[in-house]
Amino acid sequence: MKKNLLIGLLIGASLIFSGCSDKKLNEKDKGAYTNGTVSPGVVIGQKLKDFAIADQFGNINTLTNKTKKVIFVATKASGHVARNYFKSQSKDYLPSRDIIFIADVSGMPSIIYKMFALPDFKKSSYSVSLLLDDSRAKEFINEKHKNTIMIISLNNKIVTGVKFITNEKDLIKEIN
Numbered sequence: 001m002k003k004n005l006l007i008g009l010l011i012g013a014s015l016i017f018s019g020c021s022d023k024k025l026n027e028k029d030k031g032a033y034t035n036g037t038v039s040p041g042v043v044i045g046q047k048l049k050d051f052a053i054a055d056q057f058g059n060i061n062t063l064t065n066k067t068k069k070v071i072f073v074a075t076k077a078s079g080h081v082a083r084n085y086f087k088s089q090s091k092d093y094l095p096s097r098d099i100i101f102i103a104d105v106s107g108m109p110s111i112i113y114k115m116f117a118l119p120d121f122k123k124s125s126y127s128v129s130l131l132l133d134d135s136r137a138k139e140f141i142n143e144k145h146k147n148t149i150m151i152i153s154l155n156n157k158i159v160t161g162v163k164f165i166t167n168e169k170d171l172i173k174e175i176n
Contacts, residue, residue, distance in 0.1 A: 030170070031145055033162040041139025042150075047157045049139065053102060053129035056121035061100050061129045065156045068098040069175060072140045072150040078166075079103050082149055083124065085168045091125045099175060101127065104141070106134040151175070 035044045042048065048070070052062045063070070073079040082101065086093065094101055103121075105113055113132075121128055131137050140150065145164035151174045153161040165171055 030148065030166055031164045038150075038152075038159075038162045039140055039142040041136075042142075042152060042159055042162060044159050044161065046159060048152065048154060048159055050157075051136070053131055055127040055129050056118060056124065057127070059127060061102075061127060063100070063157060066098050067100055067154055067157070069100075069154065070152040071099060071101045071171075071175070072104070072152065073102070074104040074137065074141055074150075075147050078147060078149045081166070081168055082171060085171055086126045087124060089126065094126055097175060100129055102129040102131050102140070104131045104137040106132055106137040 033044055037043045048063060050063050052060050054060055071082060073082055086101070105117060108117060118130075121130065131140075142150065142164070148164040148166050149171060151163045151165060151171075152159055153163075163170075163174055165174060
């Protein structure tokens with residue numbers, strides 16, 4: 001009985017406190033930036049701060065001069081749109097296009113992350129850089145477009161443009 005209660009509480013907490021909003025993606029939240037500050041750490045025309053973020057398998061993904069795009073998701077809904085597309089692609093789909101996929105899981109309680117989210121991410125064949133550092137996550141987040149998929153275009157680590165998208169069709173268009 002106590003075990004079932006604990007499991008129920010953990011599942012409930014994961015739904016409430018996961019840090020991943022279940023808000024549906026809304027087309028009005030789409031947008032594109034070709035100049036200016038997009039978020040605290042993403043500024044068109046400036047170098048994106050170097051990072052080394054572990055994926056769900058413990059592999060470290062780093063920003064390099066070859067990286068062409070960074071895909072960032074901060075919510076459950078935006079993550080699922082990207083996930084639904086990437087799961088049908090080959091394991092080397094993202095690396096062959098010099099793309100790094102980052103999911104913000106920093107708001108998720110540690111026990112929920114370890115017991116539920118990480119095992120779920122490990123079911124994916126593609127690499128998802130799991131951003132656990134709240135302060136680093138805030139560098140990417142644009143509050144106006146938080147519930148979208150952020151696609152950062154780069155040239156030698158310099159941000160050349162940013163698009164916020166809400167659906168698989170636009171995701172395919174932006175990364176192919």
